[in-house]
Amino acid sequence: MVKIVDVARLAGVSSATVSRVLNNVPTVDQSLAERVRSAADELAYRPNGVARNLRRQRTDVWALIISDIENPFFTAVARGVEDVAREHGFSVLLCNSDENRGKEDRYLQVAEQEQVAGVIISPNMRGSDVARLVDASIPVVTIDRTVRKPVDSVTVQSRRGARGATQHLFDSGWRRPACITGPDYAQTAEDRLQGYLDAIARAPRRMTQGLVRHTDFQEAGAVAAAASLLDVPDPPDAFFVANATMTLGVLQELAERGLKPGRDVGLVAFDDAPWARLTDPALTVVAQPTHEIGATAGHLLTERITGSARKRARHIVLSTELIVRESSLRHR
Template sequence: MSRITIKDVAELADVSPATVSRVLNHGPTVAEDLRDRVMAAIRQLGYRPNSQARFLRTRATTVLGLIISDITNPFFTSMVRGAEDAASKAGYSVVLANTDEDLDKERRYIEVAAAENMAGVILSPASATRTSIELLLERGVPVVTVDRRLQTAKVDRVGVNNVRAAQEAVIRLVDQGCRRIGFIAGPAEVTTAADRLSGYKHGLRASGLPFSRELVVRGDYRIEGGRAAAATLMRLDPRPDALFVSNNLMTLGAVMTLRDLGLSYPSDIKLAAFDDMSWTLGLSDTMTLISQPTYEIGRQACELLLRRIAGERFPPRHVVLGATLD
């Protein structure tokens, strides 16, 4: 409950608060013995500067916000680690917030980040058009988006080329003999969903296959959505000979549906999906997987953010990393 302030330290060391501050910050202009006395007093009292008070004067914090849509998703977990590693190397800490793809929650956490004057924010926006980051931008808090783009503001973004990756996966399926490829798309508001759908269409065109509306069903990027979407697709007549699912959790759902129907892959139906799924142990061994360099996405996003925080000015940058098909 104690409140040890710079003044207490100053008194004990018999110097002025200004000197204590100098010892802690821009060091050199303080005499050896004073410096020692101050350090001793600090240790003795267990003094820690009040970061709020410090901020009031300096406007500098060392906490980054990482606002993501679903911490359940291993995709994001590895990204968090990449960001944390880059941040701690630079002396910053990362706090996480989970939005659950919920715009209200997202707005609340953006408010928190702004109110706490975080040094910068890495965001995977729940919506390209309805997520608003002006609260941050108008306060000068830099923002970098990961995975998804944002249409409401021009900010840096780190991700992969979703269009191309999706296209390649479709071509791969066609090479395996598929002709009727069902696509489980993501939420309409998310740019990755749109990009992947667009890649799906490109892939069909490139393969000379027709695009059919009925073969596309939207899900919510969660397990349940994938399950329902797959069920819808599998009721079609004739039924698809392949499913292409646009994220990992929905793929789990789709596999559940296939099980329920007694279908196995790849014998009865081929599967392709976005994102790493190695944690499912074998479920994904026999499907085409598009994996993204998630750790690297987090790392680079954080480094970009740190450069913005340091004050570098350059046009909004899109870092596009390679996704791999395997």
């Protein structure tokens, strides 16, 4: 069996240097690291993972806990996380909490018991308790939402993106935009609602007083929300919808009533789902940098694991982009 000392002898370095390279310690000189990896490949060296984990009390696995695996936003985020993890020699265990606090708590418990190297989590809508991980000195990074504990986070400018989307509807000639958002206890739902209300406040009062519906972040709830808005005496002539999954419900209700986006109503969605450009007409969206969110979280976690991050929690806020397509442009 090939041992670390054999790799060290071939590479012309110490066994300690080999160990640091194989454990992805970033302070090792790049030329030395390349010699070590080349020697390890030549000798077909395979580290004893069980023994190494017993020494380090950590695995080479990250736990990625997301709140809705069916949401394409999280699929793209997961790819960003996985790309960075692989680059630094880690594997990713994907966990889907379904916005269920019980499931999420179970995954957090497993992450602690298995001594994962770190956790990236999309907190549930009511707020996640990551205290057990913090107490166990397991690095944590949150995405999409934040938690009360002082841990690193990656979010986007949801409020600004929603404000720009609603203002775009006004600029495109729509006069009475409505907002369909998530539950009022969900941070992202409230941020996007506040952005909508910011734009409403800037508009002349004669244009609109604002029409808002809260529902879950699911398709069925959005169908009911859109129906209730369209049934009021003075219905909206446009919609800002706070995520892509709910937008499918709005599109379903519009189709049921024979209303076409861009002709009869304006429509902007938060999130650029893979199908958004394929609808008829193509859907205007507030695009989040999904891969960048995941990759940034991965880099923050790597720095925590290697000890190269500053002590104070870091909060990275990324920009969104309004992508204008036909659904929001007024055509008569």
